Amino acid sequence: MRSRIYSTIINIAxxxxxSGIFYLQVLRWPLYNTLAKxxxxxxxxxxxxxxxxxxRNGLAIVDNRLSFDVVIIPQEVENTDxxxxxxxxVLGMPRSRIESIVxxxxxxxxxxxxxxxxVDKDLAFSLEEQKQRLPGVLVLPRTIxxxxxxxxxxxxxxxxxxxxxxxxxxxxxxxxxxxxxIGRSGIxxxxxxxxKGEDGGMQLEVDASGRLVKILGSKNQKKGTDITLTxxxxxxxxxxxxxxxxxxxxxxxxxxxxxxxxxxxxxxxDPNIFIEPGKNDAAVRYVNSSARPMLNRAINGQYPPGSIFxxxxxxxxxxxxxxxxxxxxxxxxxxxxxxxxxxxxxxxxHGPQDMRDAxxxxxxxxxxxxxxxxxxxxxxxxxxxxxxNKPTGIDIxxxxxxxxxxxxxxxxxxxxxxxxxxxxxxxxxxxxxLVTPLQxxxxxxxxxMEGAAPRPHLIKKIGDSEVAVPKSRxxxxxxxxxxxxxxxxxxxxxxxxxxxxxxxxxxxxxxxKTGTAQAPNGEPHAWFMGFAPADDPxxxxxxxxxxxxxxxxxxxxxxxxxxxxxxxNTDILK
Amino acid sequence: xxYEMRTKGEFDYGLVAIVGVIIxxxxxxxxxASYQKYVLSGTNxxxxxxQSGIIGIIIAAAVFKVGYQRIIDFGYYIFGIxxxxxxxxxxVGDMRYGARRWMEIGSFAFQPSxxxxxxxxxxxxxxxxxxxxxxxxxxxxxxxxAMALVPMLLIFKEPDLGTALVFVPVLFTMLLIAGARLKYxxxxxxxxxxxxxxxxxxxxxxxxxxxxVFINPNLDPLGAGYTIIQSKIAIGSGGIIxxxxxxxxxxxxxxxxxxxxxxxxxxxxxxWGFIGSAVLLFLFYKLVEKGLRIAETxxxxxxxxxxxxxxxxxxxxIIVNIGMVCGLMPVVGIPLPFVSYGGSFLIxxxxxxxxxxxxxxxxxxx
Numbered sequence: 001m002r003s004r005i006y007s008t009i010i011n012i013a014x015x016x017x018x019s020g021i022f023y024l025q026v027l028r029w030p031l032y033n034t035l036a037k038x039x040x041x042x043x044x045x046x047x048x049x050x051x052x053x054x055x056r057n058g059l060a061i062v063d064n065r066l067s068f069d070v071v072i073i074p075q076e077v078e079n080t081d082x083x084x085x086x087x088x089x090v091l092g093m094p095r096s097r098i099e100s101i102v103x104x105x106x107x108x109x110x111x112x113x114x115x116x117x118x119v120d121k122d123l124a125f126s127l128e129e130q131k132q133r134l135p136g137v138l139v140l141p142r143t144i145x146x147x148x149x150x151x152x153x154x155x156x157x158x159x160x161x162x163x164x165x166x167x168x169x170x171x172x173x174x175x176x177x178x179x180x181x182i183g184r185s186g187i188x189x190x191x192x193x194x195x196k197g198e199d200g201g202m203q204l205e206v207d208a209s210g211r212l213v214k215i216l217g218s219k220n221q222k223k224g225t226d227i228t229l230t231x232x233x234x235x236x237x238x239x240x241x242x243x244x245x246x247x248x249x250x251x252x253x254x255x256x257x258x259x260x261x262x263x264x265x266x267x268x269x270d271p272n273i274f275i276e277p278g279k280n281d282a283a284v285r286y287v288n289s290s291a292r293p294m295l296n297r298a299i300n301g302q303y304p305p306g307s308i309f310x311x312x313x314x315x316x317x318x319x320x321x322x323x324x325x326x327x328x329x330x331x332x333x334x335x336x337x338x339x340x341x342x343x344x345x346x347x348x349x350h351g352p353q354d355m356r357d358a359x360x361x362x363x364x365x366x367x368x369x370x371x372x373x374x375x376x377x378x379x380x381x382x383x384x385x386x387x388x389n390k391p392t393g394i395d396i397x398x399x400x401x402x403x404x405x406x407x408x409x410x411x412x413x414x415x416x417x418x419x420x421x422x423x424x425x426x427x428x429x430x431x432x433x434l435v436t437p438l439q440x441x442x443x444x445x446x447x448x449m450e451g452a453a454p455r456p457h458l459i460k461k462i463g464d465s466e467v468a469v470p471k472s473r474x475x476x477x478x479x480x481x482x483x484x485x486x487x488x489x490x491x492x493x494x495x496x497x498x499x500x501x502x503x504x505x506x507x508x509x510x511x512x513k514t515g516t517a518q519a520p521n522g523e524p525h526a527w528f529m530g531f532a533p534a535d536d537p538x539x540x541x542x543x544x545x546x547x548x549x550x551x552x553x554x555x556x557x558x559x560x561x562x563x564x565x566x567x568x569n570t571d572i573l574k
Numbered sequence: 575x576x577y578e579m580r581t582k583g584e585f586d587y588g589l590v591a592i593v594g595v596i597i598x599x600x601x602x603x604x605x606x607a608s609y610q611k612y613v614l615s616g617t618n619x620x621x622x623x624x625q626s627g628i629i630g631i632i633i634a635a636a637v638f639k640v641g642y643q644r645i646i647d648f649g650y651y652i653f654g655i656x657x658x659x660x661x662x663x664x665x666v667g668d669m670r671y672g673a674r675r676w677m678e679i680g681s682f683a684f685q686p687s688x689x690x691x692x693x694x695x696x697x698x699x700x701x702x703x704x705x706x707x708x709x710x711x712x713x714x715x716x717x718x719x720a721m722a723l724v725p726m727l728l729i730f731k732e733p734d735l736g737t738a739l740v741f742v743p744v745l746f747t748m749l750l751i752a753g754a755r756l757k758y759x760x761x762x763x764x765x766x767x768x769x770x771x772x773x774x775x776x777x778x779x780x781x782x783x784x785x786x787v788f789i790n791p792n793l794d795p796l797g798a799g800y801t802i803i804q805s806k807i808a809i810g811s812g813g814i815i816x817x818x819x820x821x822x823x824x825x826x827x828x829x830x831x832x833x834x835x836x837x838x839x840x841x842x843x844x845x846w847g848f849i850g851s852a853v854l855l856f857l858f859y860k861l862v863e864k865g866l867r868i869a870e871t872x873x874x875x876x877x878x879x880x881x882x883x884x885x886x887x888x889x890x891x892i893i894v895n896i897g898m899v900c901g902l903m904p905v906v907g908i909p910l911p912f913v914s915y916g917g918s919f920l921i922x923x924x925x926x927x928x929x930x931x932x933x934x935x936x937x938x939x940x
Contacts, residue, residue, distance in 0.1 A: 007866055017892075017897055018855055020896075020901075029812075029813040039829055205827070
């Protein structure tokens with residue numbers, strides 16, 4: 001009896017053990033098999049670097065550089081108290097912050113937690129030297145995007161940020177993955193799929209202490225395609241420097257083929273800041289700033305053109321035979337339409353002016369007369385003919401189209417008739433008319449090339465292959481007419497009574513036109529549009545300074561400085 | 575004592591064969607479990623185990639020749655010497671893995687605690703045989719308890735909780751078989767359980783952790799719970815047919831601690847799968863069954879209690895060891911007979927088989 005009890009207990013125990021083994025090995029095999037694999041197989045990603053962006057002369061504008069992250073591996077920290085204390089001291093951040101980072105980012109005891117990203121190189125080295133005293137603290141090198149020119153080229157280049165969930169769903173098939181950075185504006189956005197590198201990785205077998213046992217497989221990472229821009233980095237940097245402290249933009253472009261040599265907008269932003277998640281505050285400050293540093297004023301700023309519009313009127317009048325170069329009007333300083341009075345900017349009047357004089361002195365009364373003779377439809381037609389009222393088609397996209405009004409537009413849009421007074425305003429580039437600086441750079445090119453509108457673009461080469469230059473749009477026009485306007489534009493700078501004298505550059509013949517446009521508040525906007533050398537144009541330009549004041553002084557100054565720099569330090573004008 | 579001269583002279587070849595197969599399997603598993611060590615340092619643990627096995631055969635054969643009855647006569651003395659050794663080991667023992675369990679004599683190291691199990695059984699068998707029916711008196715139970723408590727406390731002190739606990743079922747089984755009154759045994763078990771919570775205070779920190787972790791291994795996945803989690807992963811990932819000899823990733827890549835000693839069954843599970851584990855478990859079952867058959871069919875009270883004691887030691891080791899590596903029981907470090915690496919335990923186990931065979935051999939003929 002007693003031995004029966006005993007053997008029954010033994011039998012039951014063996015049965016329980018057998019069931020336990022069966023449960024683990026047969027029923028739960030899928031789970032434990034995955035766990036075993038996870039245990040000994042590690043995936044080490046090799047991020048594929050983004051392509052480098054070069055300027056037209058092969059200088060790197062955007063590159064990749066080594067950065068150092070300070071990380072903590074929780075299971076290897078021996079003395080938490082001492083480690084956090086020392087780290088707080090070395091990194092100059094409060095201890096509580098380190099603690100909260102570790103708490104927030106903790107995933108597994110062996111998974112590194114980044115406490116501080118991209119630390120100073122000297123700091124990284126000194127931490128590396130103290131390695132023995134701080135077990136569990138590591139300095140990990142990582143390659144990050146490096147915007148060499150920072151704020152000075154950011155509107156062309158754009159910036160990167162983490163891909164979001166929706167984009168990931170759309171782009172997954174193109175090799176994008178969770179932690180990828182994606183271009184948000186400029187070249188980084190427009191050419192993202194070329195610049196993006198292909199991630200590689202290695203599958204390793206490791207033992208219990210994480211040591212490498214063997215390599216199970218690997219795939220090499222591939223760097224993205226390098227891109228060469230039409231931009232001259234030195235000129236770009238100098239132009240950006242000239243705009244600093246103002247709300248302004250400037251475009252320098254090769255009128256022969258539409259290559260953008262420099263395109264700056266101020267205020268600007270530093271794209272390096274968007275790379276580091278820790279610097280979110282700075283990025284938010286950019287977005288919320290009333291000065292709108294993220295706005296590329298060169299392609300998205302829309303303003304009335306003011307007097308630089310007059311050259312279009314002059315061309316239209318000559319072409320339509322409504323005037324000759326000798327047609328003369330007397331300027332008494334004001335112009336009457338019925339009982340309304342329109343002023344010339346020179347209140348004492350310019351006296352008798354022919355077309356060349358009127359352009360040189362930017363006489364309003366002359367163009368009031370010319371405008372009324374042409375009528376709003378003809379002015380509008382010519383403005384659109386030289387490329388206004390629609391985007392220029394620059395390859396970074398997202399640009400604004402401006403607005404060229406006419407009676408039909410007003411009727412359709414506002415249900416109102418066109419007033420004669422509007423024609424008077426329209427004649428000097430005021431009223432409803434809006435243009436972007438880039439559009440006016442294109443207009444400058446049309447005059448420079450005597451009837452060929454180039455398509456502005458920034459890309460020169462993708463990898464080693466040249467990108468085909470987009471063909472200029474040919475605008476049929478009388479060569480005599482456009483040359484007459486050009487010679488008047490030369491006078492603007494060279495004549496001692498010209499409005500653009502301040503842009504003079506020793507040994508360089510510049511053709512230009514100043515502009516002053518009424519701003520809704522504050523000082524008027526200052527414009528300066530032109531090209532150089534006048535006889536063999538190699539650079540067309542536009543400079544626009546918001547609230548820059550009367551007579552185009554502020555804008556002409558900048559254009560002159562940049563042209564001088566270009567002549568002395570680059571081979572653009574050679 | 576007068577010896578019965580006329581015996582059947584039987585020998586259980588099946589039992590020896592089963593033990594032989596298990597030891598052979600064990601040598602292969604130890605080779606695999608220590609393969610990385612072998613590659614690195616040239617230390618072949620399976621060869622050392624084989625050496626212990628040969629010594630074990632010699633001692634077992636000697637014990638078989640001498641006969642259990644003669645040894646029982648000296649039961650108290652042998653047990654007494656063993657207790658002295660247990661006491662000594664606490665002072666002069668070799669410290670390994672944070673415990674003082676090993677006694678060194680020249681280049682040979684052994685664990686007195688492993689032998690204490692068998693010497694205790696001999697001493698208790700002698701006592702039970704001597705008092706005969708007197709065991710029904712409650713007073714007769716005092717001596718057996720004292721005999722168990724002394725080695726248990728000394729072994730507990732080493733510390734080796736697992737080995738110490740083995741004495742409890744051995745004691746109760748032998749008392750039960752010897753005819754102690756169930757009522758008294760129940761009272762003792764009951765009061766023992768009532769005292770259990772107080773034992774908590776005598777446990778070492780790591781022992782408390784092990785118990786906590788048994789309830790929830792994820793409490794401390796890299797500390798106390800690590801071993802049990804990794805062991806379950808190893809066994810579970812073996813599946814039905816296993817990953818193959820020397821091919822278990824958990825074992826070969828060192829995710830399993832102590833995989834050549836207490837946790838060796840997880841290597842069997844990982845590399846040989848459910849088929850391998852079930853075959854091994856079946857062999858163990860047959861071993862226990864054959865041992866029980868010998869115990870049941872022996873009418874000599876000395877031999878009967880002795881056999882039950884030995885079978886209980888085997889059954890405890892098998893059930894508790896496999897139960898713990900599968901996560902069915904808390905981790906108490908006791909090895910798997912004939913498979914776990916370790917000379918003292920292997921020799922002790924083989925000697926126990928020799929004694930069982932001797933008991934069968936010396937059965938009285940009526």
